[in-house]
Amino acid sequence: MNTSSVACSQSWSISEESLRRYVHFASESCVQELLMSASNDCGDGWKILLTLDNGVEISKRRSGSLHIFRSRCLLRSVSPQQFITVANAIDAAKQWDPDLVDARYIKDVEDNLSIIRLKFGENSKALFRKREFIVYERRESMEDGTVVVAVASLPKEIAAGLLPKPNNAIRGLLVQSGWVVEKLDDLNSCLVTYVLQLDPAGWLPKCFVNRLNTKLVMIIENLTKLVQTTPP
Numbered sequence: 001m002n003t004s005s006v007a008c009s010q011s012w013s014i015s016e017e018s019l020r021r022y023v024h025f026a027s028e029s030c031v032q033e034l035l036m037s038a039s040n041d042c043g044d045g046w047k048i049l050l051t052l053d054n055g056v057e058i059s060k061r062r063s064g065s066l067h068i069f070r071s072r073c074l075l076r077s078v079s080p081q082q083f084i085t086v087a088n089a090i091d092a093a094k095q096w097d098p099d100l101v102d103a104r105y106i107k108d109v110e111d112n113l114s115i116i117r118l119k120f121g122e123n124s125k126a127l128f129r130k131r132e133f134i135v136y137e138r139r140e141s142m143e144d145g146t147v148v149v150a151v152a153s154l155p156k157e158i159a160a161g162l163l164p165k166p167n168n169a170i171r172g173l174l175v176q177s178g179w180v181v182e183k184l185d186d187l188n189s190c191l192v193t194y195v196l197q198l199d200p201a202g203w204l205p206k207c208f209v210n211r212l213n214t215k216l217v218m219i220i221e222n223l224t225k226l227v228q229t230t231p232p
Contacts, residue, residue: 013161022158023109027138030150030176037070038180038193046070056221066175068197071220078227080147080181080190086227087179088139088149096222106162112139115154117163131172134159145183152176173199194220 014022045061052058055074060067075083093103101121108114118133138150153159153174165171175197182191 014158019158019162020109023113023115023136023154026152027113027136027150030152030178031138031140031148033176034148034150034178034180034193034195035146037068037195038182052221054221054224056224063197066197066199068176068195070196071194073192073220073224074184075190075192075224075227077188078190079188080145080183082230083181083190083192083227084139084147084149084179086230087223088137096226097219098222106134109136113137115162116151119169130169132166132169133172133174134163135174147181148178150176150178152178175199192220192224 046059047061049058049060057072058069059072060069062068094100099120100118102117102119104117106115106117114137116135116137118135120131122130134154135151136154138148140148140150142148151174153172154162156171156173159165159171177196177198178194180193180195182193184190
């Protein structure tokens with residue numbers, strides 16, 4: 001078998017315009033999914049798992065063979081823009097996600113739409129070890145002051161065409177994730193919702209994948225602490 005033909009079948013080289021169109025429409029859909037997840041309380045299958053002492057609420061609902069996890073928190077004296085500025089700062093990401101070893105922009109597709117590589121190394125937790133994700137990130141400000149950041153993986157063939165996968169890494173699949181930050185009547189407060197559905201790929205029992213998702217959502221605690229100690 002010709003190994004070069006196999007490699008070509010696993011990656012797509014597409015034009016800049018085709019990439020822009022795909023990412024534009026996929027990210028718009030992800031934004032709407034995030035807004036729906038943020039607007040539902042205990043309906044539509046959401047089940048509260050726990051409520052932390054600081055008011056962070058963790059819930060989940062089933063979607064196919066995996067679960068979607070959601071974390072919510074009310075932040076006082078923090079504006080939506082202040083929160084998103086810190087959450088979107090790649091240089092600060094390692095402070096609220098200790099498993100992350102590298103994050104860098106691959107390219108800007110539009111003014112509010114970028115493609116990013118997230119890398120987790122050998123010292124990361126077992127389910128993250130040597131995994132990387134090629135994702136798009138869309139930043140959207142709504143008319144009512146709500147700010148949305150939508151993040152999801154590119155299809156593996158498109159990702160391979162943009163950046164070949166290292167031999168020592170596994171490409172995980174971020175089905176959907178992101179932040180919905182709603183401005184409250186108190187202009188100095190906001191309601192933060194973090195949504196996550198992740199398949200790390202590789203051979204892993206589904207129960208371990210779902211347990212990992214629960215731990216991942218709890219990074220909102222670390223990010224909240226970082227936002228509250230960062231000057232506006």
